[in-house]
Amino acid sequence: MTAALVLLGYAAVAAWCGPVLLAPLTSGGTSVRPGLTAWLSAMASALLSAALGMAFMIGVAVADWPALTQVLCREVAGKMCTPQVYQSALYPAGVAIAAAAVVLAALVALWRYGRRTQRAVARTRLHARTALLAGRALPGTGAVVLNDPRPAAYCVAGRPAAIVVTSGALAVLDEPQLGAVLAHERAHLAGRHHLLATVTRGLSAAFPRLPLFAEGTEQVSRLAELAADDAAARAAGRWALVTALLAIATGRAVPGTAVPATTFPGTALAAAAFAVPARVERLLRPPGRGTVAVSGLALGLVSGVLILLPVLLAMVARG
Amino acid sequence: MRGFGELEAVVMDRVWDHDGPVTVRDLFDKLREARPIAYTTVMSTMDNLHRKGWLARERDGKAYRYTAVASREEYSARLMREALAEAGDAEAVLSHFVASMDGDQAEALRAVLGKFPGGRPS
Numbered sequence: 059m060t061a062a063l064v065l066l067g068y069a070a071v072a073a074w075c076g077p078v079l080l081a082p083l084t085s086g087g088t089s090v091r092p093g094l095t096a097w098l099s100a101m102a103s104a105l106l107s108a109a110l111g112m113a114f115m116i117g118v119a120v121a122d123w124p125a126l127t128q129v130l131c132r133e134v135a136g137k138m139c140t141p142q143v144y145q146s147a148l149y150p151a152g153v154a155i156a157a158a159a160v161v162l163a164a165l166v167a168l169w170r171y172g173r174r175t176q177r178a179v180a181r182t183r184l185h186a187r188t189a190l191l192a193g194r195a196l197p198g199t200g201a202v203v204l205n206d207p208r209p210a211a212y213c214v215a216g217r218p219a220a221i222v223v224t225s226g227a228l229a230v231l232d233e234p235q236l237g238a239v240l241a242h243e244r245a246h247l248a249g250r251h252h253l254l255a256t257v258t259r260g261l262s263a264a265f266p267r268l269p270l271f272a273e274g275t276e277q278v279s280r281l282a283e284l285a286a287d288d289a290a291a292r293a294a295g296r297w298a299l300v301t302a303l304l305a306i307a308t309g310r311a312v313p314g315t316a317v318p319a320t321t322f323p324g325t326a327l328a329a330a331a332f333a334v335p336a337r338v339e340r341l342l343r344p345p346g347r348g349t350v351a352v353s354g355l356a357l358g359l360v361s362g363v364l365i366l367l368p369v370l371l372a373m374v375a376r377g
Numbered sequence: 378m379r380g381f382g383e384l385e386a387v388v389m390d391r392v393w394d395h396d397g398p399v400t401v402r403d404l405f406d407k408l409r410e411a412r413p414i415a416y417t418t419v420m421s422t423m424d425n426l427h428r429k430g431w432l433a434r435e436r437d438g439k440a441y442r443y444t445a446v447a448s449r450e451e452y453s454a455r456l457m458r459e460a461l462a463e464a465g466d467a468e469a470v471l472s473h474f475v476a477s478m479d480g481d482q483a484e485a486l487r488a489v490l491g492k493f494p495g496g497r498p499s
Contacts, residue, residue, distance in 0.1 A: 185471070189456055191382070192456065204453045206454075208457070209477075211473070222460070224457070243472065251472060301490070303475050304483070304486055306475050307478040307483065309477065334476070334482060
């Protein structure tokens, strides 16, 4: 019983307190991939631990139930309780009820996950197919243009996937900026970020109100954004990317052709809480290699511990 | 990126650009000017588009006359409604380049970018 309780206890702690520990390590976006790995590891760790804990619990119930039924039976029925009584109906009924409860809980979670995921995949594919047919091809880019004055650009997975740019976005972007936008969206598709989004959203639908999954979904999406930014900055240059972000976010063209000094002047952006300024600041003041290496190493260690912990707990607690 | 469904996109482009219903023969004649293509390919593509709900058709003698079920603009509007839905709970998984910003944030960003020697943010 101890093993089951320890595992379920750990799963609960991870699900409620995990975000508090992980968020400070990944919020700066210093090392993006290790950050993604850490969040996914935390979710996997909690799920694995809960599953192991429940399996142990069922095992214990099956093993200990005969003794327990005897006690219960005597408490309730006194001398009426003969071995024939407690060995007959109570034992299988009790085990069956306990197992059914656990299986039902698991099925509810699975059903929620499946429903959310299935709908997301269907809507996503339909959106991609419709965009590819209704949009006009943007020659030489593989992207399609939708006629809409509001500036927007996005990618949507499918068979095949689509990158969509509105005519409103084309109106405010120059060529290098458009290159940055397309590189950003291609990085999302190449990195299969839609899969990460689908799985994490499905998990938050399966386990509503658990902070790890709600916060994890947000963080994974944010880190995927930063990963795509890094790829776009490598392909098209930081300045093109930053000015493209500003142009699309505000709907006004930003002259972006001039290449500025590569270092950022002393002014930091006031409010790092805003998503876009934080993204821009990170691009303009990239962290040093040493910082990236240390952060990556720390997050790698955290991920390893998170994945191993449920297995270790199970082995230790069972003796 | 269009790859697999490219021909379907080309056919829809032509149907939308055409005034009124078109037959497979009409489209085949037009498409043949641009690329080598088989009549049966055009026919099966249009049949697919009909099956998938993009083209409506009615029989006219031996041939079908095809029309688009909705205009290109209607599809665009539908897509943008889904893409720009304010609710974070949109079911389709779309990765936006950047969300639109309110005036204060935009001003803060412009001010910072304006400090660059080479940049001239408007």
